[in-house]
Amino acid sequence: MGYVVQTNNLTKTIKGRELVTDINIHIKKGEIYGFLGQNGAGKTTIMKMLTGLTMPTTGEILLFGKRLTEKAKSVLVRVGSIIEYPVFFEHLTAMENLKLHCEYLGFYDEHDMKQALQLVNLNGIEDEIVKDFSLGMKQRLGIARAIITKPELIVLDEPTNGLDPIGIKDMRNLIRMLNKEYGMTILLSSHILGELEQIVDRVGIIHHGKLLNEVTLADIRKERSDYIELVVTDVKRAVYLLENELHISNLKMIQDRRIRIYDMSHTQSDISKTLILHNIGIEEIQKHSNSLEDYFYQQINGGDVDN
Template structure:
């Protein structure tokens, strides 16, 4: 699959401090790329360089097969973005702000402003001045502006900031719709792992300005270590039964009431039967797998050790 966006040894140094170092990321056409990292990891800086708001100290950025330069105006017209919090002419209405954006972009399509407002559920607020908008409404208006000119690539920096759970779900659904139904490629940064886990095709993890890992969600799912979690009243007794009666070497006591079993030779039903026969009281057995949060924490902890 073609990479619509890629960076090559992207580095940014400011005031003698390296903020981003040797970042090589690849965003494939028609996918959602989740850009993960704790606050201050370098997510926004990378996105600012991709959108030409900041210039790299070294390295390069390729968009739609072309190397990005300070004069890549036509290439940038094929993108939409929200970097940090969107800003507007506060005294103008949401609709007027979007119409001005169309003029600025040289984009003229009848009904496009109304469609963008409807897409973000802002029809009623469209005629009101932006200064009357809540933080969440401004965030949604920013998204309406980002999708207004039918971009091929959307760069979204923390797009659910300021939104309540209902609004977050709406934006999540919108991003998947934009990708699947409109063919728009998205690069979405976030520190909320559950948000990315539910929509992303690929993730890139950045930590201390370095890209620690780039991997598809399918690869994570395929490589995740599935396990059975056992809740018991007496972990010592349960551990004895697992080791002595079932000859299970691969389990881990998590705390005084929880054991993780990483051996799949016995089903939950078989384990429950053996525990009951050996007078081990248990509250439940559940099958689980490594989450994106588990994977992320493991990567960033490994990154800390290497620093």
């Protein structure tokens, strides 16, 4: 199968320290692919290599089937990106910054520049000086700059940084629109796993510089299991009662006062009634479904979400 992005044993070493090791990722045309990983896991390092900002120590990068090397970067004209915080000429206006970027690319369509600003809700600020922009506005301008030429692949490192909840929702809608209406393949990372869960098709889980897994959201949802979680005043007695009165065996004690019940044969009402009748105080009881965040922590903790 042909991939928009494919890496083979991608490794980056700086001063004898491996930042990422033997990374093999596969991003299909037209999908939204999300990098999951804690700070320092290697997500930004990989994105920098994919966009030609730094070259791998060993390994291979294929973009649209073409090998990316120090001497062969022409394929990057098909890629838009925003890595870490976007950098601008602060003393210039938003439009002047975009024009300089487009001049570097050999692209001169002012209509598309204005359209890009409109897409990120920055229309009307073309003549404002960038140094007066908030962090969120600079983030939006960075996205606008990345999408002016309607690239086939967009690489977005933490695209919601600095945005308020409304801005985050707008960015989510923008990413969906670019993917669906313009057919752009999108690679993004975010520390807000709930946001990724709403838009990505597939995730790659990065931990300590290694790729643990690539999996579709559909497959994660198939593995999900509901559970009831409760906080009680006497966890040991509560576990005894649940096991001996309600015959629940599939449960787990978490921390000092929290219990997670995976056996869904009893309702929350049954559980509450049994514990209250035996003078066990219930401070919290709630039904949950495993989320992308749960799956992520299970992966990095070797299968245990609570480590």
